[in-house]
Amino acid sequence: MQQQTSYIDEELEIQLIGGLLNDNEQYQSVKEVIQPEFFYSKLHQQIYRAIQERLDRGEPVDAVLLSDDLKNTDTGSSNVDLLSHLASLQKNNTTSANAKSYASKLAQHYWLNRKKTAHLNAANGDIDAENKILNGFYDSKLRAISGGAAPTPLVIEDTLPEPYPVESLGVLSKYASKIASTVQAPVEMVANSLLSAASLSVQHIANVDRDGELIPLSLWFFTIADSGDRKSAVDKHCSRAVKERDKQLRTEYQVALTSYKNESDVIQRARQHILNASKKGEAFNVTELAEKLNELEEPKPPKKPNVLTSDFTIEGLAKSFYFGQPSQGLFNNDAGGVFGSYAMNKENSLKTISQLSTIWDGQSLERTRGDEAESMTIENPRLACHLMLQPVVAKTLLSDEILMKQGYLARFLMAEPKHIRGTRFYTDGTELNKVSSKELTELLGKPLKEPYPLDDRGVLTPRELPMSKAAKIKWIGAYNAIESELSDDGELSHVSPIASKQPEQILRIAGVLTLIEDPKAKSINEATMDNAIRLGEWYLQEAVRIDAVSEQSKIDSHCKRLLDWLVANEYREFVDRDLSNSGPSELRKDQSLRQRLLTELVELGYLDLLPKGSIVNGRTIRKTGWKLINN
Structure with a gap:
């Protein structure tokens, strides 16, 4: 807040x-x-x-x-x-x-x-x-x-995140704690990895029913962590079930592909035999010949086996869904390359984030091309996502107004945990590897093995998962509490794109927690909704904290640029007009930003105010001026 x-x-x-x-x-x-x-x-x-x-x-x-x-x-x-x-x-x-x-x-x-x-x-x-x-x-x-020390440094200390509510992860909580302590990684990172893997495990099974509107169970996460914070080790433990399923599907695919090729060869030979018979002068009726050819039903190629994808382009994702599985996961423990890729350059980023947002919403993905063979419609795709970013990449990403205003970043649940480097002394991981890891793989793997619920056109059709009456009352309370803070003077007004999505995020979390515990569950109960609300509140608080740090970082960067400009141009004393006429480009037309930076620099001890009537550059000033302090 x-x-x-x-x-x-x-x-x-x-x-x-x-x-x-x-x-x-x-x-x-x-x-x-x-x-x-x-x-x-x-x-x-x-x-x-x-x-x-x-x-x-x-x-x-x-x-x-x-x-x-x-x-x-x-x-x-x-x-x-x-x-x-x-x-x-x-x-x-x-x-x-x-x-x-x-x-x-x-x-x-x-x-x-x-x-x-x-x-x-x-x-x-x-x-x-x-x-x-x-x-x-x-x-x-x-x-x-x-004692006459230097001004307060421009870069302020980051605030620490609130303690993560591990106990609210339900059946996943003991694994989160065990992995965090054994791998010696922040529990927030582990929780994000577990929830994203759980989302992939169950997102094909059901949608949450909210007053007739069906909400997908796809969860998207950002984790901000430095190199060396054991992102890969965490991912290895949390996504083992998904990778085993991916491997199993690839084995099955090779068998199915061989069968498909054989059937296809037989059909082609039968077709050729019918056509050759007509060429030999045998009497034939065009209609009868066409009917014989139509009776030769072409086999359908097997779906590609990929459950995990790393392709961030819309073209790549569209093909991955069209030719592959209807439920997939985009997991990357070093996602810096994702946001520096072709898909996210200036020409393509708006299209990319628009269509990715469509996938998160559970809507159909349309890909239209001049070549009809390249055009495709993907109905009801499901994509779970966990991208781990280094702080330098995250800083650039979070300051991108297009990504925020288009609602793309609002679809992610974010965490920037405090690192624990310097405290990670050796521990024996045998217990985790032999017991907990196997149990977790079975827990996440069981829903993955459930057959995809497909209609007669092969489109994914998850069932409905309603809230119990008590659970819905709890959710409405959380919804109204968030909405009440979205007014212009509300505590969440500055992060309204994120806060507006939070009630839906709570439903998605509740659905995932419900089905990972029992894939056959008929509804979301009150206790699970309580857990989802606590998790949702934590992620909202964390988004507010990260936003505040990001905003302060931008201000600090502007302040440093202004100070460098003043020193380089030898402005010991100046007025606002000096900045609006020839100051740093981003300040010339933005008076509110200039005033904010000047106030900040006065507060921090870099500038002093000059009263009206002072002489600045040979002129008597009618309004307030400023003086650069020597130190």
Whole structure:
């Protein structure tokens, strides 16, 4: 969800308070640096105030004493068990040196937020706020904290994802935990691999029935992870059943292909025999001859065996479905090449994402060509997808407005887990390889072996999977909760393409979890819907987090480009007109972006404001100007 201020770090507050509870002596190193109001959380404000009062009186502090002090105080968190919360805080082992560092950072956040608010108030005509800014009030506070250090770095620290709700994966949860601990990979990556493999296993069986509209069970995932984060190892364990099925189909295909070729040869010889007989002068009737030829029914070639595809072009996918299986998976543990391919270049990307979106929706895929033999219609295709991307590729992808506005990225469930490099000490994987891996392969492989439900034209016709009454009530509640935040001032307005798809994603997840547990299940029950909602909420939160980091990354990039331009062109002092006339190209016509960047650079300590009436480049300025700070 969007945060109301730019600099909030409740984990920092937790570490600081925990250190004070664990070691009261740390108070001496922080008491001159912070005050209770510096904490963002009202609960933490009250806790620190109580700590401050006790230690200033020379009295000891611990969780039990504070809980008693605060029992009649409004902490702003009535649903929190205060003693348990304090006890959990006290477990932190923050050193004295770290405590002072945390306190300084917390104070910096407080004054940066105050400065940002002042800028907003000044823009709305608050003279006092403008005077404080121009007089350097907030900058002096920040310099006092940093001791005259350099400005805040442009690249901010990424926020961490919320803990993944592994228990909500149902029958897959124990395998997710086991693979994550044995392979030593982030559990989010493992969960995405398992859910995508499960989606491929069951997407041909059923569609979720939502008020008569049939929702496919195809799930698409992005996992953002660096090289060396064990993407290949995770994929190996999670897609073993799919690869075994692919291998089995290829073996069956070779047998069927041989049979087809033999039957085809026999038919061709019989056809030639009938035609040769007519050439020898035997009496024949044209109609009778045609009937004899028509009786020779041409055999149909067997469907190509591929369950897994790596072809990202629409032409390749269309042919793969037309000549192959109606349910397939696009899995790639290094998908950088996918988005640098022919299919995603400037000329083809719009067509590619439009038709891929059509496949996700479960609609027919039309491919029309001048050559009739090259034209084809693929009805009811099903495609599960898991693309693992390195951060540098993901950064470019997520900043592509076309991919977002066309709703393509909104069809993916995203995760960018925190890496665990440096903690992956050797463990014996024998248990996983001998037991859990076999069980998981059987679990995912059983639905894959179910015959495809095809109509008399060979079109995939999954059955309907309704929600139980209780499950539907839960889903409607989740739907309405998301919808209520999509208004212009709602917390999800900035990610509306993704949030708008989330209720459907929840249904798809619920269907997959239902059928992977029981391929014969008649409906989605309440417990499974609860799990799907929790997973859906996590993926929505993660999308919001990734979007915020991506947006900040874009702003940081623009800020750096502006600073480089100012230095290169020797603009020590300047006004907005200098930027609109000759500044970096992306800023010349975009006043709102210019103002955002200038405000950001003032807040971070790279620029100072110049008041009206100042002399800039020999001219008296009528509006605010800016000065580049030396450091």
